[in-house]
Amino acid sequence: MTVTPTGSGPTGYEVTFRYAAEDAETVGLVGDAYFTDPEALTAQMDHEAKLGDHWEPGDVSATLMWAPPAAMTEVRDGIWELTTAMPAGVYSYGFVVGECAAAALCQSVYDPANPPLLADAETASIQSLSQVYVPESPDFPTDDASALAPVSAESTGSVSVLTYAGQDGGDDHRLAVYLPADYDAGREQPYPLIVLSHGVGGDETSWFTRGAAAAILDSAIASGDMPASVVVATNFYDISDSAVGTDEFFDDYRDELIETVFPLVEEAYHVSTEPSERAFAGLSMGGAIALDVAMSDAGAFGYVAAWSAAADLQAGVVAAPDGAEGEALRSLIALHLGTGRQDLLGDIASLSQQRAEQFRAAGIPVTEVNVDGGHTWQVWQDLLEHFVTSTAFQ
Numbered sequence: 037m038t039v040t041p042t043g044s045g046p047t048g049y050e051v052t053f054r055y056a057a058e059d060a061e062t063v064g065l066v067g068d069a070y071f072t073d074p075e076a077l078t079a080q081m082d083h084e085a086k087l088g089d090h091w092e093p094g095d096v097s098a099t100l101m102w103a104p105p106a107a108m109t110e111v112r113d114g115i116w117e118l119t120t121a122m123p124a125g126v127y128s129y130g131f132v133v134g135e136c137a138a139a140a141l142c143q144s145v146y147d148p149a150n151p152p153l154l155a156d157a158e159t160a161s162i163q164s165l166s167q168v169y170v171p172e173s174p175d176f177p178t179d180d181a182s183a184l185a186p187v188s189a190e191s192t193g194s195v196s197v198l199t200y201a202g203q204d205g206g207d208d209h210r211l212a213v214y215l216p217a218d219y220d221a222g223r224e225q226p227y228p229l230i231v232l233s234h235g236v237g238g239d240e241t242s243w244f245t246r247g248a249a250a251a252i253l254d255s256a257i258a259s260g261d262m263p264a265s266v267v268v269a270t271n272f273y274d275i276s277d278s279a280v281g282t283d284e285f286f287d288d289y290r291d292e293l294i295e296t297v298f299p300l301v302e303e304a305y306h307v308s309t310e311p312s313e314r315a316f317a318g319l320s321m322g323g324a325i326a327l328d329v330a331m332s333d334a335g336a337f338g339y340v341a342a343w344s345a346a347a348d349l350q351a352g353v354v355a356a357p358d359g360a361e362g363e364a365l366r367s368l369i370a371l372h373l374g375t376g377r378q379d380l381l382g383d384i385a386s387l388s389q390q391r392a393e394q395f396r397a398a399g400i401p402v403t404e405v406n407v408d409g410g411h412t413w414q415v416w417q418d419l420l421e422h423f424v425t426s427t428a429f430q
Contacts (some may be wrong), residue, residue, distance in 0.1 A: 037150045037168055038127075039122075039176050046091050047121045048173020052303040055131045055147065058114035064105025065118050066139045067165050068246075068413060071095040077410040079380040086127035087174045088121040091178070097127060097379075097414040100139040105132050123178030124250040125414060128165040153195055154212065163245060183421045184251050191217050191258040195244050201299050203292045206374050210272040211297070212240040213252055214265060214303070216257050216264035216329035228315070228429050231293070231299065231337075232269040235320030236280060236347070240271035243420075246413045261425040270297065272325065278400040280321060281346070286328040291397045294333060310338075311367060317341035319416045320384075329373065332359065334364035339428045343419045344411055345391070354390045358396055365400045372427050373402055374419040376409035384411065403427050 038052045057063050072083035074096045085103040086095070108116040108131075116131075124235055130144035146152050147166040155163045188193075193216045202209040216227070220282030232249065234242040243249040250265065256262040272280070276288035299308055308314065314337045319325040330340040357365050365371060371397070375388035385406075392404040403420050409415040 037147055037166070037212045039170055041173065043175070045121075045176050047088060047123045047170075048176035049122055049124075049166055049170050051122045051170060052086075052117055052119040053108065053147075054149070055108065055116050056114055056131050057116060057131075060114075060116065060133045060358055061106045062133075063140075065108060065129060066100050066132050066144045067127060068097050068099040069120075069122065069127040069129045069168070070100045070385070071096055071123070072098045074282050074378040074408045074410070077378045077380060079383075081381060081411060082392055083410070088123060091123050093123060093178075094408075095123075096409040096412075098410055098412055099346070102140060104137055105139050105142070109403065110314050121154060122168075124170050124171045124181035125179055126167055126181070126184045126251065126417065128167050128246045128413065130165040132342065141257065144320040153250065154241045154244065156261045163241065167245065167248065179189070180253030183255050183332040183425075184248055184257065184417065186251065187254045187258045190345060192254055193217050193219070193250060193257070195250050198238065198304065199298075200296070203288070203296055204277070210240045210271050211301075213258060213305070214253055214267040216242070216253070216266070219264070219266075219277055223304045223306065226306050226313070228263055228313040228316045229298070229307040230265055230266040230267040230315045230317065230424070230428065232267060233272060233316075233318030233325050235318075235322050235344075237274065238322075240269045247420065248417050249420060252417065255283050255423065256421065256424050263429055265429070266301070266305050268297070268301055272322070280331055281323075281324065286325065286332075289325055290329060290332055291390065293329065294336065311335050313339040313429065315339035315341070315344070315423075316411045317372070317420065317423055318345075319343045321346045330368060331364050333360040334360075334367050338369040339372070339418070341374075341423045341427070342410035343373070343416055344375045345373075345388060346377055346382060346384065354387055355396055356394050357400070362398055362400070364393065366398070368395065368401060370403055370427050371395065372405070372419075374405040374407070374421045376411060376415040377406050378409060379409045379411045379415070397422070
């Protein structure tokens with residue numbers, strides 16, 4: 037993979053994706069390096085699936101789902117390439133070898149010349165996508181991706197996987213852990229703690245691979261827009277044997293978080309135990325977890341963020357908080373809510389905005405940020421960056 041300035045439109049940069057597959061008859065490009073007019077997004081997450089050569093102002097990134105991947109060209113024996121313009125941002129990409137009618141149904145592999153973060157961690161979940169950062173061209177402005185730009189080596193934090201024994205007795209539960217640059221276990225002041233949750237189909241690595249969380253945190257800390265913090269990402273599939281989204285599932289997650297994850301992290305790292313220095317953020321089903329934690333464990337976190345939250349979907353409406361749940365939400369320092377404005381999956385965009393309106397009317401300290409896009413990582417990258425630089429620990 038090579039990123040090259042072109043000095044020409046539509047974006048001022050192009051990316052050459054390259055993969056070696058000697059015996060392949062066809063190789064395709066998958067991931068979220070595809071673009072669409074946001075109004076073309078559907079409830080099935082279908083879209084225009086344009087490559088960056090056809091990017092236009094206002095287009096958003098969208099993961100390739102139900103369309104076939106763009107075909108790469110065999111430029112020499114066993115070496116396949118595809119070159120296309122790309123707007124600024126961080127994008128996940130991978131390769132499918134062989135015929136593929138719909139990207140979501142085909143197994144992808146990451147770029148061995150550009151392995152994803154944590155690809156070598158024996159305890160990490162299997163990775164299938166790499167990431168590419170494309171800067172913004174001053175002559176062909178596309179999107180401000182400065183919050184995703186690599187920082188100096190001295191300002192770069194570390195990410196690792198921590199294996200632990202869970203409430204169910206299993207000893208292979210996993211957390212991904214971000215430590216800020218110059219982390220000092222002996223400093224007088226403990227570090228604020230942020231807990232992140234993925235959505236359905238994700239794992240503990242998702243925020244640091246597809247979500248570019250490390251880059252966002254490095255940049256925000258280096259610029260002074262957020263305090264140096266310890267960040268852990270859970271894997272909710274490790275935590276509960278109950279069906280995702282059931283009451284038992286939420287109960288299991290809360291129990292493990294409070295009874296196991298908190299003590300584990302507090303013993304392993306120099307983190308604060310004060311609610312005012314704890315934050316929880318989740319996307320999609322992780323957003324539903326965030327809301328459940330906020331309503332059920334008053335005092336566990338001062339800041340909570342729920343993005344594209346998969347809650348109240350079966351009812352098709354948002355339930356107004358009342359009683360103890362309402363009191364718990366009002367006790368927060370801030371509740372950060374947001375969605376992609378064109379997220380039609382389960383009518384999430386509409387429900388999220390209804391939730392923000394109802395919660396504000398109930399006296400809950402809501403900060404609402406909605407951006408163009410669907411149910412996609414580029415939306416959640418933007419929301420994480422806004423949360424850590426404007427809301428959490430501010």
